[in-house]
Amino acid sequence: MNASPAASPSPDHSAARRAFNWLKAETSAWAGTDGQRWIFVAKAMLASFSALWLAFRLGLDAPYTALATTIVLALPSSGMVLEKALHRFLGTLVGCSAALALVALFPQSPPVLFLGLALWVALCTGGAAMHRNQQSYSFVLAGYTAVMIAVPSVDAPSGVFTLAVTRVTEVSLGIICSAVVHDVFFPRRHSGAVMRTVQARYAGFIGFCRQVLEHRITPADAELSHLKFAADIAALESGRAAAFFEAGHSRAQTRQLHAFNAAFMTALTTFYTLHRLSDRLRGAGKGPVLALVEPMYAHLAQAMSEELTPARLAQMRSKLADDSAAARAQLAAGAELERAQQIDFDTAVELLQRFAGNLADFAALYHGLAHQKRQQVSDPGAYSPKTPPAIIVASGFRAGATLLVTVAMWYWLAWPATVNAILMATIFCALASSSPRPTALVQQVAIGFIIAMPLAFITEFFMVSRADSYWPMVLAALPLFSLAAWLTSSPRWSGVGIGMGMFSATLVVPANLMHYDVESFISNELALTMGVVVAFLMFKVVLPEHTMGHRGHVAAALWREAQNACRARLHRLKRRFDNRVRDLLSQLNATAGPVPDAATRAVVRQGLTLLELGHAAIELRQLIAAAHAGNARDSLETVLRQLAAYLDAPSAATGQATLDAVLQAGTAVRAALPDAHPERRARLHMALTDLHSIYTSLLDQLSGEPHVPTPAA
Secondary structure: OOOOOOOOOOHHHHHHHHHHHHHHHHHHHHHHOHHHHHHHHHHHHHHHHHHHHHHHHHOOOOHHHHHHHHHHOOOOOHHHHHHHHHHHHHHHHHHHHHHHHHHHHOOOOHHHHHHHHHHHHHHHHHHHHHHOOHHHHHHHHHHHHHHHHHHHHOOOHHHHHHHHHHHHHHHHHHHHHHHHHHHHOOOOOHHHHHHHHHHHHHHHHHHHHHHHHOOOOOHHHHHHHHHHHHHHHHHHHHHHHHHOOOOOOOHHHHHHHHHHHHHHHHHHHHHHHHHHHHHHHHHHOOHHHHHHHHHHHHHHHHHOOOOOOHHHHHHHHHHHHHHHHHHHHHHHHOOOOOHHHHHHHHHHHHHHHHHHHHHHHHHHHHHHHHOOOOOOOOOOOOOOOOOOHHHHHHHHHHHHHHHHHHHHHHHHHOOOOHHHHHHHHHHHHHHHHHOOOHHHHHHHHHHHHHHHHHHHHHHHHHHHHHOOOHHHHHHHHHHHHHHHHHHHOOOOOHHHHHHHHHHHHHHOOOOOOOOOOHHHHHHHHHHHHHHHHHHHHHHHHOOOOOOOOOHHHHHHHHHHHHHHHHHOOOOOHHHHHHHHHHHHHHHHHHHHOOOOOHHHHHHHHHHHHHHHHHHHHHHHHHHHHHOOOOHHHHHHHHHHHHHHHHHHOOOHHHHHHHHHHHHHHHHHHHHHOOOOOHHHHHHHHHHHHHHHHHHHHHHHHHHOOOOOOOOOO
């Protein structure tokens, strides 16, 4: 009997399956693009109006504070929300405590009270500029929260405690609602974004190294790549800090990410020194040396074209050792190189071997993170921002001056609504101080305020005023707040969205006892907008050159870091030096934009040269600390003293004295090589490499007009 043919699916069944598959594919595509933004808007609205409902039920004096808190905490991932919520709570507590202390000290002396507030705001804003991470938000909150509590208490100091307690309660309510909603409903974990950053960093660095080794990238493009990598280092640390607050993130992962960042900076610095040496050899036309090292470059690039497994890395290092031995045998059999060429060859081999080891450490840490393997690593410490002192002082001075200017306006105008201008000017002057483009940020917020003015008026007097209960009021206000949240979710328009949300939360939300007053509403609208405009003008007028990432300040700070490399305490100095130089370059990158100008590129070149000098100086100091007394050690100490003298007072004379000291030290180190045991011989070869880095970097420095960069330069 023949088997009956399989029954074919019915047309209806096939059509339904096709429709289901189509709907599933479209839903997945939507969820990966605009869907994420709409989910973000929905969560922001749920958190906002839940906090508002609870504030009404609890009978709080200013329900809009709870709503405004949820708007400020509306961020893309749950980790970012929880991190910012913690710092907002801490800043609010400290700010309320400061307000209580100031009002208690000067209850009947408004001028002295305002001077104290200005000093407090200046200190907090300076602290925010110094930290430049979510910790800075605590400083910002501590500053302007004190203003929010103390200014309304000028005429009624006895009510300051009630104001402080109410403020903490309302902010805490908003924090709880935001944390619950963003962490429970469709949570978006920041740890996933951190891993995508790690993968992009690894792939980008390997691709960059291959391009350099194969001579497919210009020196100018390589410098810009180093600038971007500096920004990536800061971005990864920021993402790690946010992921730390999520349940799936452990301390072991934190240590691994710290170690990954540290290994990346080490490999990047070694590779930059190697790249600079290669460029110098090609520019000087040193054919014999290039002929010896080019095969090593080619083999290294070929190895990096495949996955860097432990076996592949071991094979790469073995091949590099074979290439080095073959090159030395070729040198022994052929004509001898000149002394300078021999030094170049030895340095290139040492750097290639050092980079291969750095690359192996970097790849091992990456694979451990990518495959979620726990690795026992020593924590090298977190990446720490470094802001030039002049920027910190200027930020604090500008914020304190802004408060005093708006207080003077309040006194001379005798306009009650000017209190709102004082608050807005203080808030955004403090918030924008940590931004590389403060005027652009404040301008976007001002645009959001201006757009929200007619929309808030229409919503308040034509929609909310007709609502007879809570839910109709929510429907009336929902379009305006949803539009603000939608704009906030766009990187390009986030400042406009924040401005619209804060403006609307301050004016539109009804109180427990409503009072519709058109004149008062318009007066408050104008005062709020005026406060943002004052903050914008203060950034334009008061020390406009002293903003985050200004190339003059970055150049001066880079020079100071090179000086510290010669004198500062050695414990973890290399790590601190790397951190601070990369952070300064990251600030420069944020300010420069996608296409840096010629002056910015000059600072980048200067910074990378100082990075090479500083690393060589630190390594020499470490070698000296472990060396026995003798001519070699004495000559290396002389090099460090001369280098420090050059960095303190750069000139042709001090530069030439340093070059002479380097040449004498090289002679002394080579004289010690024949009698050295293997371990000491390895250290002496490393010292020769560092001396060569200092020598060639100084030649680059002295080829131009030597000077110490100043903030005004």
